[in-house]
Amino acid sequence: MAAIWYRVVTGARGERGLAYTAAVSLFKSASLVSLLTLASRITGLVRELLVASTFGASALTDAFNVAFRIPNLLRRLFAEGAFSQAFVPVLAGVRETEGDEATRRMVDQIATVLVWALLLTCVLGVAAAPVLVWAMASGLQQNPQGYEAAVVMTRWMFPYIAFMSLVALSAGILNTWKKFAVPAATPVLLNVAMIGAAWLGAPWFRSLGIEPIYAMAVGVMLGGALQLGVQIPALRRLGMLPHVSLRWSHLRAAWNHPGTRRVTTLMLPALLGVSVAQISLLINTQIASHLTTGSVSWLTYADRLMEFPTAMLGVALGVVLLPQLAAARAADDGDRYSGLLDWGLRLVLLLAVPCAVALLTFAQPLVTVLYHYGAFSDGDVRQTALALMGYGAGLLGLVAIKVLAPGFYARQDIRTPVKIAVVVLVLTQLMNLLFVPMLAHAGLALAIGLGAMINALWLLIGLVRRGAYRPAPGWGRFALQVLAASALLAVFLMWSASSQDWLALGALPWTRIGWLTVTLLGAAGLYFGSLVMAGVRLRQFLRR
Structure with a gap:
C-alpha cells in the first residue's frame, strides 16, 4: 500500500529511494507535530480538569467560555483561518519561484498591514464588548452577574486576537521553512498559563475579594504573550523576523x-468560508445559552476532549501537507500532489476511525476520569458525555477536512470549499431544528458532527472530479480491514464501559485512572493487533 503511494509520488520505479526519503520526511514532520500537539492536548486536558473541578458548570463558567470564545472565534476567522489559508500558499509559491529574498520583502509588507489591522480591531473590540457578548450569547442576560462578567472578561481578553494573529504569521513562515516544532509547541504555553491561573490565580483573586473566574482571563492574555514571544528567536535564526513599520507612508507602500x-x-473568499464555520459556532452558542444553565460549559468541555484526536491527527497533517501541496502545485507536479493527499487520507482513516469509535462507545468513562472532580457533578459528567458522543459521530469528517481543504487551498482555489461550507451551514441548522428539541445541547454537537461528514465527502468528490486527487489502488481492502478492526474495538470498549461503575470509583481516583490506562492500552493493542492479523503492514507507513 505504502509502496504504491511512493511510486505515485515519484512517477518512476527507479526513484523509489527518493520517494521513501520524501515519505519518511513527511511522516517524521507529521509525527513531530502530532507529538507536540499531544503535549498541548495533555496540558489542555489538565487545564480543563482544573477549571472543571474549581468552577464546575455554572453561570460564571458559561460567562468565561463565552468571553473566551469571542477572541477565539476571531482568531479562527482571521488568524488561523482566512489569513493562514491565503498566506501559506502564496508564501510557498513565492519562495519556490522567486527565492528567499523576495519572500522576505513580501513578509515585511504583509506584517506591516497586519499590525495596523490588528491595532484597529482591538480598539473596536474592547469598545464593542457588550454588543459582542449579546450577539454571541444573549441568553446570558437571564443572569445579570454572568452577563456582566462576560463583558468584563471579553474586554480583558480581546487583545488575545492580536497575539494569535501574529503567531499565525510566524507559524506560516516557520512551517514553509519546514520548521514545525516551535509552532506546534506554542499552544502548550497557553495551557500552562491557564493552569497557573486556575491553580494559583483563582485562590489569590478570591483572597483579594475579586471573582476568581477573572483569573482565567489574565491567564489567557499571559498565554498569548508567551506564544508570540517564543516565535521571535526562531524567526530571527532564519533571518525571517518581519520588519514592521508604523509610518503611514510605509503602510500605503x-x-x-x-x-x-x-x-x-x-482572503476574501477564504474569509467567507471560515465565516461559515464560525457562524455555525455562533448560532450554536446562542442556542446553548438559552438552554439549561451549564449547556455552554458542557459543550465546551466535550469540545476540548474531542479536539484531542482532531488536533493530533487533522491539524498535524494539515500543517505539514499545506506547504508541501502548495510547493508541488507551484512545480506543476501532479503525481506528487495526488500522492501527498493519498498518504494523508490513509492515515486519517487508519487513526480517526478508532478514535471515533472510542468517543461513541466509551464517552462516559473518558469524561468521568478526566473531569469528575471537585465541583464537577455526576450530572455534568452525563451531559458532557452526551455532547462528546455527538461530536464523535462526525470525528472522521472533522479530521478529513483538515487534509482535504488544504488540497484546494494549495491550488489557490478557496471558492469551492466556501460554496460547500455555505450549503453545509444551512444543512447543519436544519439538523439543529430536528435534533435540539429531542437531544438539547447534545443535538447541537450531533449536527456539527454530521455536517462535518457531509463537508468532507463533498470536498473529496470535488478533488477526485477535478483530477487533482487520484486514489491509489488498494483503498477498498484497506477500508474493510480498518472497519473490521474497529468493530472488534467497539465490542471491547462497550464491555469495558459497563464492567465498572466509573462514577462510583471517584472515591478511588488513582484506581479509576489505572483502569482507564489499562483499558486504553488494551484497546490500542487490540486494534493494531487486529490490523496486523488482517494483513495491514503498519511499518509501511513509517518505512524509509
Whole structure:
C-alpha cells in the first residue's frame, strides 16, 4: 500500500529511494507535530480538569467560555483561518519561484498591514464588548452577574486576537521553512498559563475579594504573550523576523505590494468560508445559552476532549501537507500532489476511525476520569458525555477536512470549499431544528458532527472530479480491514464501559485512572493487533 503511494509520488520505479526519503520526511514532520500537539492536548486536558473541578458548570463558567470564545472565534476567522489559508500558499509559491529574498520583502509588507489591522480591531473590540457578548450569547442576560462578567472578561481578553494573529504569521513562515516544532509547541504555553491561573490565580483573586473566574482571563492574555514571544528567536535564526513599520507612508507602500494584494484577494473568499464555520459556532452558542444553565460549559468541555484526536491527527497533517501541496502545485507536479493527499487520507482513516469509535462507545468513562472532580457533578459528567458522543459521530469528517481543504487551498482555489461550507451551514441548522428539541445541547454537537461528514465527502468528490486527487489502488481492502478492526474495538470498549461503575470509583481516583490506562492500552493493542492479523503492514507507513 505504502509502496504504491511512493511510486505515485515519484512517477518512476527507479526513484523509489527518493520517494521513501520524501515519505519518511513527511511522516517524521507529521509525527513531530502530532507529538507536540499531544503535549498541548495533555496540558489542555489538565487545564480543563482544573477549571472543571474549581468552577464546575455554572453561570460564571458559561460567562468565561463565552468571553473566551469571542477572541477565539476571531482568531479562527482571521488568524488561523482566512489569513493562514491565503498566506501559506502564496508564501510557498513565492519562495519556490522567486527565492528567499523576495519572500522576505513580501513578509515585511504583509506584517506591516497586519499590525495596523490588528491595532484597529482591538480598539473596536474592547469598545464593542457588550454588543459582542449579546450577539454571541444573549441568553446570558437571564443572569445579570454572568452577563456582566462576560463583558468584563471579553474586554480583558480581546487583545488575545492580536497575539494569535501574529503567531499565525510566524507559524506560516516557520512551517514553509519546514520548521514545525516551535509552532506546534506554542499552544502548550497557553495551557500552562491557564493552569497557573486556575491553580494559583483563582485562590489569590478570591483572597483579594475579586471573582476568581477573572483569573482565567489574565491567564489567557499571559498565554498569548508567551506564544508570540517564543516565535521571535526562531524567526530571527532564519533571518525571517518581519520588519514592521508604523509610518503611514510605509503602510500605503505595503498595501500596494503585489504579495499583499494577492493574499488579501485570496482572503476574501477564504474569509467567507471560515465565516461559515464560525457562524455555525455562533448560532450554536446562542442556542446553548438559552438552554439549561451549564449547556455552554458542557459543550465546551466535550469540545476540548474531542479536539484531542482532531488536533493530533487533522491539524498535524494539515500543517505539514499545506506547504508541501502548495510547493508541488507551484512545480506543476501532479503525481506528487495526488500522492501527498493519498498518504494523508490513509492515515486519517487508519487513526480517526478508532478514535471515533472510542468517543461513541466509551464517552462516559473518558469524561468521568478526566473531569469528575471537585465541583464537577455526576450530572455534568452525563451531559458532557452526551455532547462528546455527538461530536464523535462526525470525528472522521472533522479530521478529513483538515487534509482535504488544504488540497484546494494549495491550488489557490478557496471558492469551492466556501460554496460547500455555505450549503453545509444551512444543512447543519436544519439538523439543529430536528435534533435540539429531542437531544438539547447534545443535538447541537450531533449536527456539527454530521455536517462535518457531509463537508468532507463533498470536498473529496470535488478533488477526485477535478483530477487533482487520484486514489491509489488498494483503498477498498484497506477500508474493510480498518472497519473490521474497529468493530472488534467497539465490542471491547462497550464491555469495558459497563464492567465498572466509573462514577462510583471517584472515591478511588488513582484506581479509576489505572483502569482507564489499562483499558486504553488494551484497546490500542487490540486494534493494531487486529490490523496486523488482517494483513495491514503498519511499518509501511513509517518505512524509509
